[in-house]
Amino acid sequence: MKIIKRFIVLQIIFLGSFGCSGLALAGSLVIQDARLWTAPDHTRVVFDLNGPVDYRVFRLKSPERIVVDIRKVTLRAKLDGLVRQDPVLAAIRYGTPRKGMLRLVMDVKESVRPRSFLLKPMHGKPYRLVVDLIRQKRQVRATVTASQVRARKQITIAVDAGHGGEDPGAIGPHHVKEKDVTLAVAKRLAHAINAQPGMRAVLIRKGDYFVPLSRRVQLARKAKADIMISIHADAVKKRTVSGASVYTLSEKGASDHVAAMLAKKENSSDAIGGVRPGEVQDPLVSRILADLIKRDSLNSAELLADEMLKHIRRIGPIKYSVPKHARFVVLGAPEIPSVLVELDYISNPKRERLLRSSKHQQRLATALLQASESFLRRQGRLLPLKRAASKRRVKIKTTRLPTS
């Protein structure tokens, strides 16, 4: 099997150099797998391929549907049962309108704009054809308005669950995925923040779908976040390594080799998660990075990172006792003190088990909340503890709780 695989790869390289891979590989191109990810503003369908395909995506009306024509490819992925409860996609049908042509028809429930691109193999992922069904602004607006209603509270914390969708992040020895741990802790943290008077959380990722790094920055800025916490879990080969670490952005470079490697790994999220080629480096983020030194949010981020370490230390081991620095794209909002927290090592089986447990996830979320509060207090943005407690009691009496 290995030999056959290698032969195909070689053939692709060889024929690809003559620019006729689609034609010459007749019969050997296969759609091996398919996945679906539902985001609030789009639905993403990903097809795993054993080579680059010749394809075309277009839209047909009455009824509304998106058609994907792929030349000389065999469908081996099971599409039945792929679409369950999706707000956009009703079903995917397929057929062969003519010889050598596979047609996938996506029946959609509302008018969408299709976007598609082919991703080259990387980080253990094969060739992938990505088809995004982008919802029209009008339809998504409802969710934005609901969060704007809650925006009357004073302090906003952007909670960013690392990875998602196509990008699982690190995977533990018992197959626990970083993207699931980060989302679980993020949701618990958001819940804890929203329970505090005068504070609200904005979840940058709400489900199992991918959000490009620059988009995460944009979402935090749009929400006018006062701080941003990006949640991750690290992995190394050595399974005994454990402990949390906290990172802030560095405009100059990494504090050391480990930090540099980690930033490289976390920044590759875009390539794995599926950002259209050429879109990976957002000029906005680069510009912001250059501008950062003039602002004091880096100093604030450092204080926030200190608080994070102080509070996480109370519930578990710490890998590095001081904050480290590197060029993490997701920390690039100039006016928002932002930190990236690696909760622990998912590569350590014991820590992996803890990261999966709801009790420990809650403990971590509480530590992150307390660290944020402590930072905000030091900044004079929150009342000191004693006064806050007495004020809080008065507030509860007079404030009507939001219904949503």
Ligand SMILES: [Zn+2]
């Ligand atoms: Zn990560």
